[in-house]
Amino acid sequence: MGYCSKRRANEEWKNTACVDTVRELVLDNCRSNEGKIEGLTEEFVNLEFLSLINVGLLSVSNLPRLGKLKKLELSDNRISGGLDVLAEKLPNLTHLNLSRNKLKDISTLEPLKKLDSLKSLDLFNCEVTNLNDYRESDGGR
Incomplete structure (x- = not known):
């Protein structure tokens, strides 16, 4: 479990009884449905x-609350x-990749x-990094 190739995440998970034991989940290249990842x-x-690379997300508003996600x-x-x-949803996040x-x-x-x-x-390859005052603005910390 943990990787799916163009199948709905829900299909992968419905056979898994212990989702509360999962520590790492890679759903790269799965497709989101209106910004939601089923399951x-x-x-x-x-x-x-949690890896959601190239899943078609337009926003992060539909992510569930995951208090231990780093x-x-x-x-x-x-x-x-x-x-x-x-x-609010990911209070313990230590690493965030928003590149491209x-x-x-x-x-x-x-x-x-x-x-x-x-x-x-x-923020590699995000337009915001091309702004003249990007580094000085403290925008990314």
Whole structure:
């Protein structure tokens, strides 16, 4: 369990009885349905690493609350804002990869300051890194 190739995550998980024991989950290249990953719920209480690379996410608003999640991979999606929910839903996040998303303005990164445990933020190939005052603005911490 943990990797699916173009099958719905729900199909993978319905045969799994102990989602509360899963610590790492890789769903790269699965397709989201209107910004939701079917089967990804708050039942994954011990999840520490989640990879949602290239799943077609437009926002993070539909992510479930995952209190133990430390590392979140969201590269190669189409996220352009709405990062304010991360501090509420993922309070212990230490590593966040948003590379190759549609982040254009420093203001969209402002909510990440509320992630007190955040140590690593990857914004590679995001338009926001091309702004003249990107480094000085404290937008990414």
